[in-house]
Amino acid sequence: MNALEILLSASLWAAAIRIASPLIFATLGELISERAGVLNLGIEGIMTVGAFAGWYTVYQGGDLWLGVVVAALAGSAFGLLHGVLVVPLGLSQHVTGIGITLFAASLTYYTYRLAFPEVTSPPKIEAFQPWAIPVLSDMPFFGEALFRQTPLTYLAFIAVGFVGWFLYRTPAGLAVRTAGENPAAVEAQGIDVMGIGGAFLTLSAFNSFYFEMVNGRGWIAIALVVFGSWRPGKALLGALLFAAFDAYQLRLQQLASAFVPYQIFLMLPYALSILALVVMSRRASYPRALMIPYRKGER
Secondary structure (H helix, E strand, C coil), X not given: CCHHHHHCCHHHHHHHHHHHHHHHHHHHHXXXXXXXXXXXXXXXXXXXXXXXXXXXXXXXXXXXXXXXXXXXXXXXXXXXXXXXXXXXXXXXXXXXXXXXXXXXXXXXHHHHHHHCCCCCCCCCCCCCCCEXXXXXXXXXXXXXXXXXXXXHHHHHHHHHHHHHXXXXXXXXXXXXXXXXXXXXXXXXXXCCHHHXXXXXXXXXXXXXXXXXXXXXXXXXXXXXXXXXXXXXXXXXXXXXXXXXXXXXXXXXXHHHCCCCCHHHHHHHHHHHHHHHHHHHHCCCCCCCCCCCCCCXXXX
């Protein structure tokens, strides 16, 4: 199979969609946060603590969906901590976000070592299995690529539509967008800016855990928000684009590893994503109140 045949194969795009799923969850959480005017650089640590919380819940006998809920709640707790520090207290969003990442990652490592002091590799759990959607999963190409995924992948795509509907079709979504453009106007409507900024800071779920599993995906999610011009649909396309690069490089390694160092392939999705980000960000219209501290009562 040559490089073009790999690019046109259903298995490549099925893998790309799987790889994109955690990016979609993280990007949506970051997008809502930034729409409300808060840059969350803590997303890498939040993803890590959410991954461990969900995995450990299932390992202790909890249901897989309970693990998803616990992961979301754990991530939300750190998102709320970030919101409290940067909105009412007015601390630097950059410094606080990096601090949240370090704190969440370190706390996860400490908790893991307390729970498994002698274990060198994480125990296995029964993860979500792919759900083949009847009839649709039998379609040529699209059936394998789109309709034989795990429930969390389907949930990720549903979440994109829900976030788009929420932001552009509901009063609460209008309040979130107004908070990112003119927080004083939101205050005048009687809506607490901190509540909007902290309520939807992150949405991420994992059903297994090992150290370094996040592997920079939080930082990629921040870039995808810019790539998508703070719009859920475009951010979804960005996540799929990055995931396709990642899935493609894994297959190219097998094809040309004897001629090209594998580090070149590992670099490929990040380099192409940076190039796409540079091109797209030149036209991006960011929320005007993003990263600008706001104190209640100020004009």
